[in-house]
Amino acid sequence: MNPETQMQFLYTLRSRGVTDLRVLEAMEKVDRGLFVQGLFADRAYEDRPLSIPCGQTISQPSIVGLMTQALDVRPRDKVLEIGTGSGYQAAILSHLARRVYSVERHRELAIAARKIIDGLGLVNVTVMTSDGSLGLPDQAPFDRILLTAAPEDPPANLLAQLSEGGIMVLPVGQSGAVQTLIKAQKTADGIEYTELCEVRFVPLVEGIAQGA
Numbered sequence: 001m002n003p004e005t006q007m008q009f010l011y012t013l014r015s016r017g018v019t020d021l022r023v024l025e026a027m028e029k030v031d032r033g034l035f036v037q038g039l040f041a042d043r044a045y046e047d048r049p050l051s052i053p054c055g056q057t058i059s060q061p062s063i064v065g066l067m068t069q070a071l072d073v074r075p076r077d078k079v080l081e082i083g084t085g086s087g088y089q090a091a092i093l094s095h096l097a098r099r100v101y102s103v104e105r106h107r108e109l110a111i112a113a114r115k116i117i118d119g120l121g122l123v124n125v126t127v128m129t130s131d132g133s134l135g136l137p138d139q140a141p142f143d144r145i146l147l148t149a150a151p152e153d154p155p156a157n158l159l160a161q162l163s164e165g166g167i168m169v170l171p172v173g174q175s176g177a178v179q180t181l182i183k184a185q186k187t188a189d190g191i192e193y194t195e196l197c198e199v200r201f202v203p204l205v206e207g208i209a210q211g212a
């Protein structure tokens with residue numbers, strides 16, 4: 001990414017509310033162009049979602065930034081991302097957390113994302129083909145959980161895989177309709193919810209994709 005494009009990219013993030021310096025630094029380190037191939041490659045630095053294979057999308061950079069900021073990742077955290085897609089969000093998380101597990105129901109996407117992430121030498125990220133609606137019980141509990149696909153309601157089994165004090169950020173709502181980005185924090189007394197903003201994400205679909 002040339003310096004001028006990068007400055008513009010970071011300026012847009014800040015002007016849309018991404019102000020956390022650690023998040024901005026992590027996003028500065030990860031070149032979105034590597035994760036957007038083919039037809040849309042020349043639009044990688046625009047603040048818009050773009051199509052990736054398997055009918056999925058790489059999220060809009062400012063939304064990635066706002067979600068990452070809301071997740072408030074600390075350096076010792078173990079993070080679960082549901083919906084690897086291109087791998088862009090996982091690469092950003094890798095600069096903020098101790099350990100990142102990212103799961104994707106389309107094997108083709110998981111393989112492509114793993115290749116890019118390995119190529120960048122991000123050794124603390126594990127990408128897996130699996131059904132994220134089940135979470136990752138073997139690795140639970142997680143300090144942070146991020147969903148980049150929308151369920152209709154916050155899934156109870158994923159909240160159960162969150163450690164006490166843990167935070168989950170997720171879009172909720174029906175696909176095709178306006179959804180709400182919410183932050184769920186687990187306390188000793190239960191779950192506290194905060195609504196963040198309106199968003200539009202692909203739906204969380206149960207099961208591994210056919211032929212994957």
Ligand code: SAH
Pocket residue numbers: 056057058059082083084085086087088089090103104105106109130131132133148149202203204205206207
């Ligand atoms: N975080 C991604 C954005 C991906 S879009 C990025 O940075 O590019 C959401 C992804 O969630 C899609 O790739 C979709 O296939 C995946 N997905 C939907 N339901 C899923 C499920 N149950 N388990 C795992 N992945 C799922």
